[in-house]
Amino acid sequence: MDSICQSLAEIVGEGHVSNRPEELYIYSRDLGTAEPHLPRYVVAPRTTEEVQQVVKLANREKIPVVPLGGGLTLAGLVMPLRGGIVLDMKRMDSILEVNERARYALVEAGVSQGKLVAYLNTHHPTLVHSEPGAPGQATVAGNVAIHGQGDLAQPYGFNSDMVNGLEVVLPTGEVCRIGSCSLAQQWFTQHPLPDLGLFLGWCGTTGVITKVSLRLFPRKRIRDMGMFVLEDGDLVPDILYRISHTEMAGDLIAWSQELPVTVSGLHNISIFISGDSEEELELKRKLIRVGILGEYIHSGVGGLVGLSANVRPRLPRRPPVSTIQDIKKGGGFEYVGAIMPVDTYPECCRRGAEISARHNIAYTLLGRVIGRSHAMMFSWSYVFNRADEDSVREAREALYESDDLALELGGIPWKPGVYGQQAVMERMDPNTLSLMKKVKKLLDPNGIMNPGNWEVS
Amino acid sequence: MDIVVAVKQVPDTSEVVDVVEIDGSGKDIERGTLVSRINEWDKYALEEALQWKQKLGGTVTAVTVGPGEWDDTLRRALAMGADRAIRVDEDATVIDCSAAARTLAALIGRLPHDLVMFGAQSEDFGSAQLGPMVAEMLGIPHAALVVRLQVEEGEAHVERELEGGARDLYTLRLPALLTIQTGINRPRYVSFSSVRKAREKELSVMSLDELGLPPQALTPAVELARLELAPAGKGAVLISGAAEEAAARLATILREAGVI
C-alpha cells in the first residue's frame, strides 16, 4: 500500500479502499464499448464527510476523482480516463426522508432506483418517483447528474427538472447545499433562489453529488396500457402530439425494432395510463381510443391493442435492458440517446435503420416523449459480442455515426461519450462554451473532477 | 538440474489433544485410529524442488525409507509434480536417525543429484538430524533450516534461519544438501484428480540388499527405552458468555492479577 492508499484507508477504512489489480481491473471498464482505463485507487465512502476528505486529499495531490453510481451510463462517463480515484458511491444508500405532504424524497447519492421504488411501494403507496428504463441498481443521483429521464417523462419532464435540492462536495472540498435546504429545514424546492444548476447534467465534472431531494408524484391505484401499431412512421409525431394534447396519458413511447421478424418494419406507440378508479381509467381510455385513435383506426392506417376494459395486457416488470442485450449472445449493449424534436422521429428511424444495416446489427429504435411532446429522447441501440473484437468495433462505429446523426437532425446527444461531447462542443456557440469553461475552472481549479469528460479545449 | 527430495509419512497428531495412546509394547503409539499424512516440512521441500525444476528443467525424485503404506506419501509427491519416487522397504519406525541416514545416503548416492532437499525436521520425532547426516555421509556441503534459495551456475545461495529472525548467508557449491524450513514458499494444493493421474508415474521399491547394505547397517545407536504420555497441562479456566461479558470479565481478571 502506498502512502495515498494509506491516507485513503484512514478516511474510509481499510476494507473500503483498494489498489489491487482485481479491483482496478473491474473499475477500469464500463458495460459498453469504451476502451478500459485503469484507476489507481478504488474508494467506497459511506458519508459526506468521507467524500469531503477524499476530495480534499485528491485536490491537494491533484489526483483525478471519478464518482460512480450504478455504472450503467454505458458511455464511459464513469471510467477514469485520466486514472486516479474511482469513488463508488453505492455505500451511501440511505433514504433519509420522505415528505408525503410536500411529495419529495431525500436520499443519499448511492440509493438505487430499485430501492426507492421498493421503499415507496411499502411505505408510501400513494407516491411514485420517475424511474429510468434502466436496471434497478442505477442510482437516483447518477441519473440526475446526466439529465436522465424515465417513467412519467411525458407529464413531468426530465429527472433533473424534478430536483428540489442537492448536497454537493465541491472539487475543492467544501460541502454546498443547493435549494431550500441551504436555508430552511425542508428540501421542498430549488426556486426562487438564484439558479445554481451547476451540477445537473455535468456528469460529475463539477463536484460530487452526495444528497438529492427528488419530487414524487401521485401514484394511481390502477395502471393500464395500450399499443397502437402502424406501418407509416411519418404519422407518429402527429399522433403523439394529439395524444399528449388530451393530457390523459402517462408515458408515450414510440418504438420500432427488427427482431422478432413479426414486428419488423412496424411502428408501435405504447400508451400508458393510470387511474384511481375504473371510471377514471375508462374515461382516459375513451378520450384516447375514441377521441384520437379512432379516426386512424377507421382509415385503416393502424390498429390498437388494449386500452379497453376487457383486454388487459400484462404490464412489463422493469424493462431488463440486459435481456435485450443478449440477443447476440455476446453480453454487449450500448445505445446513443439524444434529445430530439418529436418531428424528427421518422427520420431518426429511417437513418437509424440504415446505420444498423451498415454494421449488420438488428435495429432497435425508440422515442420516449418528454413533456407534452416538447421533446423526445430517441435511442439508437446496438448489441454486440463482448468476446468478439470486430463486433465491438462495429457497434462503436455505429454509435459514433448515431451521435453525428442526432446532431445533423438538430438534436443533442444525451450523456454522450467523449466522441459525442467533442462533436457537441464543436458546434456550440463559442461564448456558451467559454462560459462552461469559466464555470468549470472556477469550481475545479485543479481539474480533478472526472477529467477527460466535457473538457473544453 | 536433478533434485532428490527425501520425504516421510507421519501420523497426524497435530489437531486434537487426547487422541494419542501408547501401544502394548510401550515403544510405539496406537496407530489404528490415526490418519497418516506427508510430513509438513517435506511439502515445502517438494514445492521448492518443483519450482526450481520449473525454472531450470531437470528432474525431481522423491525418496523415502519406510513401510508399504508410505507409498501414499510418495504418490502425493508424484501428484505434486515429482517425476519418480523410490522407497527403500524398511520399517522406519523402529530404526534410528543414523540408520535411516545411512540408508538414504546409499540410495541418493546412486541417483543423479545436483541438489538434495530434506524437510528441516519431522512432525512426529522432530529430530532435525537426517539431512546434515546424509550430507556428511555423501561428503557434500549442506545448510540446515534454509528459508531462501537462489540457484545459479552450479552454486546455491541460501539463507539459514537463526533465532530471532537473523539469517546466515552461504554460497554452496553443487551438489549440495539443504534442509528446508517452512515459509520458504507456499506449497501448492494437491487436487484429488492429480493424485489419480499420478498413479501412472514410476514408483519403485528397493531393498537394503539392492543398496549393498548389510542388515546390521540398521542397528540403532540410540535405543528407545519406552514411551510415556506427556502429562497434560492443568487446563485453562474458561470464561463463558457472549463476547461483551467475557471480554469484560477477562479485563477485570487481568486488572486484579495486576498484569495491567
Added chain:
Amino acid sequence: MAEILVVAEHRDGKPADVSLEMLSTGRRLADQAGCGLLAVVVTSDVSAFAPRLARWADSVLAVKTGKPEHSLAEPYQKALASVIRERKPNLVLLGHSSFAMDLAPALAVDVGAPLATDCTNIAMENGAITVTRSIYNGKVNALYSFAPCETVILTGRPGVFPVEEGRGKGIVEEIDLPVHEEAEYKRFEGCSEPEASEVDITKADVLVAVGRGVKEKGNLQLAEDLARALGGVLACSRPVVDYGWLPSGHQVGLSGKTVRPRLYLALGISGAFQHMVGLRGSKMIVAINKDEKAPIFTDADYGIVGDVLEIVPVLTKHILEPRR
C-alpha cells in the same frame, strides 16, 4: 578420562542463553558423576566472554579464529572433531539451536558418535546416559538410552534447562587448531539481522500473540490495538510469519524466540508445542480461540472459546475504559 564437553555458542560477543543452560546442566551432571566439565568455544575474541564460561567449566578451550564473530558450523565441526577424537569425552552437550541443527548431526557422523537432539531431560547414572525427548507434538515423551560407546552427543531444548550462575574459576586455555572457516565448497557470505526497527519481544512485559486464527493480515490491526491498550508488543506463531503477515522477529517458539512476559495473550493460536516451548516462562497465559479443543487451553491459565475477531475489539474497549 571422564569428561563432559559443552559447546559454547555465541553471538554479538555474548554466549547464547541456551549455551548457559547447557553449561549449568553440564556442571550439574559433572558434579554428580564427579568428572570434569570442558567448554569449547571457537571465537575471534577470546577475552570477550571465555572467562565467563569458566564460572561453570573447569577448563575452557578457546579456539582462535578470524571472522566471523559468531558461531558457524564449519569451523566448529573441525575444531570439535579433533578435540573429541583427542579427549574422548563421555558426553558432548549443545543447545538445540539453529547452529546446532546445522552442526551436531554432521559432527556425530564425523566422529561416529550417537546423537540425540532436542532433549528435554538428561540423566547420567553411573556412566549410563538416558534422555527424554518430547515427540508427537508434545503429546508423548520418549526415553532413550545408548549402546555402549565412547562419546554421546546431545542437544538440549532451549528454555527447558534451568540456569544456575556458575561460581567456579576454571582456567581458560587458548589453543591453536587448524580451523579453515573458508571451505571452497561452502562460503559464508555474511549475516542479515532482522530490521532494526523491530521491537525485542523477549524484553516485553506483555505480549499479544496472533496465530492462524486471525484469518487475514488485515485483522492484525485489532491485535495491534489491543497490544497498545495493554502497553504490550505484538508477537506471533510460525504460520503468521510463513504467510508473510509479520516479520520473523515477532515469532515465538522453537524456531522463533523464547519469551517470559508477565502476560502472554494468545489470539487464534492452536498451541502446537513448537510454539508453546517458546512461552513456557510466561507468568500468565490467556488464550482466545474458536476451537475449544485447541491444545493451548491445556497450558493457558484463562481461556475464552470464541471468535478472536469479535472478542478482541470488545476486550480492547474494556481495557481502555474499565467498567465502573
Added chain:
Amino acid sequence: MALTEYRYSDVIHRCFRCGYCKFPTSFIEVNNCPAYARYRLESYSTGGRLWLIRAWLNDELDWSEHLGEIVYSCAACKNCAEQCPLPFSDDIVDMIVAAKGAMVERGSVPSAVKEFLENVDRQGNPYGTARSKRGEWMEGTGIQEYDGQEFLYYVGCVGSYDTRAQQVARALGRVLQKGGVSFGVLGDRENCDGNDVGKLGEEGLFEALAEENIRQFKDLGVSKIVTLSPHAFNAIKNDYPRLDGTFEVRHYSQLLRDLVRAGKLDVSSGFKAKVTYHDPCFLGRWNAEYEAPRDVLRAVPGVELVEMERHRADALCCGGGGGNFYTDFLGGSEDSPSRIRVRDACATGASIVATACPNCLTMLEDAVKAEGLDDRLKVMDISEIVGEACQARGS
C-alpha cells in the same frame, strides 16, 4: 487452464453486469448477495466475479491470493441465479464453481480453502478433528448405530463436531425417538457428504467422498435417509444419483412435518414465542423447500411465526455457504451477512430466529453475540423448538 478449456467459455462473457444479482426480487436492499454485502466493491458482486474469472482465464490477470478470495467469497447461495434475467442464469453458480475447480487443479487456492480440503481428505471433516471423534456427539443419547433400521440419520460434519450444532444433532435424535421413528446413525463410520467440497471446486474429492458414502450406504442396505443438514440433503438428493447412488433422502424438516401431521409427534406442550424463520440456501433456493419448516413451526402451539422482509427465495444467506462457515471470507465485519441477517431478524420483533441448518445456526449464533443481541434474540434449530414442544407437561 486457458479460457478455451473452461466449461463455460462460450457463456461467461455474456454477463452484462446489470446488477440484478445483488438484489432480492423487491429491490429493497442492494446487499442480497452475501459477498457483495460484506465488501461492497464491484469485484465481489457476481457480475464482477464472472468478469474477473474471464480475465484470469484470458491471462489478463494473474492468480493472486486476493483473486482466490474474491472467487471463494461466493457462498453459492444462488440469489444471483434467482435474480439474473438472462437465459444462462441457472448456470451462474456453476460458472463460479468451475472457476474454483480450475484453481484447485492449478493447486492455487487461498490457504483457508487448502486447509478445508486437506482436512476433509485426511480426517473426513473440515475441522481436521480426528475421525475417531466423529461419533462423540451421541454419547448418552441412546441413539443406535445404523443396523437395518428404516432411516439412516445422516448428521454431517457440523452437527458431528461443532459443539453448538452437536446439541441440535442430539435434539433431533430425541425428537425422532419420541416420534417413534426407526433410525440409526453411522457414528465414527460417517464421512463428509462432500456438498461443500464440491462447491469449493474439488470435484475429484467430492466424487471420491460420494462414491465411498454410496458404497457404504448400499453395503448397509440403506434405502431411506434423513439428514440434519440441508447441505448433505442437497448432495445426496441432487448429486449422488449421477454417481449411481439413488436413495429416498429427506431433510428432517420434511419428516417432522409428516410426523406432526400424522399425529405421531405430540407437540401439545407448545412453545410460546414470537419466531422468525431464516431460510437456509440449500433447503430453500437450492431445493425449493420453503414450506415444510414453516408448517412444522405453525403446528407448534404458541409459536407466532413472523417473516423477515427478505424471506423464502429472497432470503439473505447467512454467509456460511460454499465452505465459508469455515473459510470465513465473509466474516469479521458489521457488514458480514450473518450480522445483517440477525439485525433483519431483530427488526421483526421476534425473540427467536429459527433455522433448519447447523451451518446457519452457528453462523447466526456467532452474529448474535457479535451484535450484542444475546438478551433480545435467541438462535434455535427447529428440531430444538419441536423438542421443547413435545416435552411431556410438567417435565
